[in-house]
Amino acid sequence: MTDEVTGAAAASSRDDAARRSNPDAEVVEICRDLIRIDTSNFGDDSGPGERKAAEYVAEKVSEAGLDPTLYEPEPGRTTLVARWEGTDPSAAPLLVHGHLDVVPAIAADWSVDPFAGEIKDGCVWGRGAVDMKDFDAMVLSVLRARARAGRPPRRPIVLVFTADEEAGGRKGAHWLVERHPEVLEGCREAIGEVGGFSLTVRDDLRLYLIQTAEKGLAWMRLRAKGTAGHGSMRNGDNPVTELAEAVARIGRYDWPLRITPTAEAFFAEVSDALGIDIDPAGGDVEATLARLGTFSRMIGATLRNTANPTMLDAGYKANVIPGEATAVIDGRFVPGAQEEFLATIDKLIGDKITREMLNVDSAPETEFAGALVEAMRASLQAEDPAGRAVPYLMSGGTDGKAWDRLGIQCFGFAPLKLPPDLDFVGMFHGIDERVPTESLEFGARVLDRFLDLA
Numbered sequence: 288m289t290d291e292v293t294g295a296a297a298a299s300s301r302d303d304a305a306r307r308s309n310p311d312a313e314v315v316e317i318c319r320d321l322i323r324i325d326t327s328n329f330g331d332d333s334g335p336g337e338r339k340a341a342e343y344v345a346e347k348v349s350e351a352g353l354d355p356t357l358y359e360p361e362p363g364r365t366t367l368v369a370r371w372e373g374t375d376p377s378a379a380p381l382l383v384h385g386h387l388d389v390v391p392a393i394a395a396d397w398s399v400d401p402f403a404g405e406i407k408d409g410c411v412w413g414r415g416a417v418d419m420k421d422f423d424a425m426v427l428s429v430l431r432a433r434a435r436a437g438r439p440p441r442r443p444i445v446l447v448f449t450a451d452e453e454a455g456g457r458k459g460a461h462w463l464v465e466r467h468p469e470v471l472e473g474c475r476e477a478i479g480e481v482g483g484f485s486l487t488v489r490d491d492l493r494l495y496l497i498q499t500a501e502k503g504l505a506w507m508r509l510r511a512k513g514t515a516g517h518g519s520m521r522n523g524d525n526p527v528t529e530l531a532e533a534v535a536r537i538g539r540y541d542w543p544l545r546i547t548p549t550a551e552a553f554f555a556e557v558s559d560a561l562g563i564d565i566d567p568a569g570g571d572v573e574a575t576l577a578r579l580g581t582f583s584r585m586i587g588a589t590l591r592n593t594a595n596p597t598m599l600d601a602g603y604k605a606n607v608i609p610g611e612a613t614a615v616i617d618g619r620f621v622p623g624a625q626e627e628f629l630a631t632i633d634k635l636i637g638d639k640i641t642r643e644m645l646n647v648d649s650a651p652e653t654e655f656a657g658a659l660v661e662a663m664r665a666s667l668q669a670e671d672p673a674g675r676a677v678p679y680l681m682s683g684g685t686d687g688k689a690w691d692r693l694g695i696q697c698f699g700f701a702p703l704k705l706p707p708d709l710d711f712v713g714m715f716h717g718i719d720e721r722v723p724t725e726s727l728e729f730g731a732r733v734l735d736r737f738l739d740l741a
């Protein structure tokens with residue numbers, strides 16, 4: 288009995304010691320806590336907002352000795368900023384950012400409660416597990432461990448936990464850039480989503496995809512105006528017909544390959560890693576991509592511009608030809624291709640249809656080189672000798688578009704060593720979103736090493 292008690296006490300003091308010094312000690316727990324705070328972003332203000340999550344983060348960073356500031360463009364839509372001083376105050380600060388909001392989840396579709404932060408089969412399950420409460424938790428776990436151990440980072444770090452990323456960041460990152468650019472003063476580089484995750488090629492080779500570019504976004508409404516009239520009459524100026532043809536032309540358009548410098552660098556690294564010669568401009572590129580498994584879905588979408596019709600609206604009665612019909616198109620362009628993209632759309636819609644931009648956002652691109660990239664490579668390899676960092680262009684958008692407005696170079700670097708069979712790309716905004724606990728702990732350790740080198 289006595290021995291058991293002593294044993295338990297020794298174990299618990301070992302736990303305490305581990306908790307004090309290990310960067311990965313709290314990552315799983317914090318990730319679960321954050322998932323349990325529902326921050327669903329419906330794209331309007333009908334969701335719960337980010338304030339509760341921001342207050343949770345504020346408590347965690349305050350305990351580590353930081354002095355956080357909360358910003359709210361609107362009540363409940365909270366972004367947190369905190370400065371973490373480094374040992375070299377003359378070094379340029381590094382922006383480390385994560386968003387607090389998540390896309391909604393319909394509980395009935397899930398096999399677990401999406402907001403319970405359950406652990407099952409070695410994974411933390413729940414909305415935000417990979418997008419991106421995982422990285423938020425890594426940052427907090429590493430910060431707290433280093434604070435306890437008296438190990439500040441080399442460079443000053445500006446920590447930003449944003450609201451509203453999932454709706455474009457107008458009430459989060461973009462707002463901060465417009466209204467409080469002073470908090471980011473001196474920042475030239477940033478790390479955040481979406482990148483740093485592994486893609487297993489062979490037992491002895493894992494590619495870690497570092498995001499160095501992202502596609503731009505062009506959401507637009509097309510409008511056809513015509514002559515309203517009785518549905519029983521002949522009508523050569525029917526806006527529904529006109530619009531439907533334009534929408535079909537866009538939807539069926541075969542966009543040509545547009546290989547950006549990032550895509551070229553990606554294929555060069557992959558060619559080298561696999562020992563094969565991939566010509567990204569060649570016709571066999573899709574076949575090569577297939578070898579990368581589910582990830583090929585994402586890469587495939589980054590080799591060209593895309594435009595998908597997503598909404599249609601016209602008419603109000605079966606026998607009335609309306610005077611107008613509208614459609615919404617989700618357009619995405621690769622870095623450097625915005626003008627070409629819009630010119631192509633205009634050609635496809637013709638002159639009878641007008642185009643109104645609903646949302647346009649940039650396609651930033653950063654070179655995969657320099658000291659920060661070396662720090663990523665080295666910290667990944669120290670934790671995974673079979674790992675190899677590779678740049679890639681991401682098909683979606685992130686808060687990086689906002690930081691880019693201040694000239695900050697953005698890298699998607701939220702390290703995760705993943706099991707080979709996990710459909711990681713499918714986890715984003717997907718049903719049964721989850722992340723292995725070991726992957727979270729790995730990420731925290733890499734991030735900790737990275738802060739020594741960055």
Ligand SMILES: [Zn+2]
Pocket residue numbers: 386418419452480
């Ligand atoms: Zn995200």
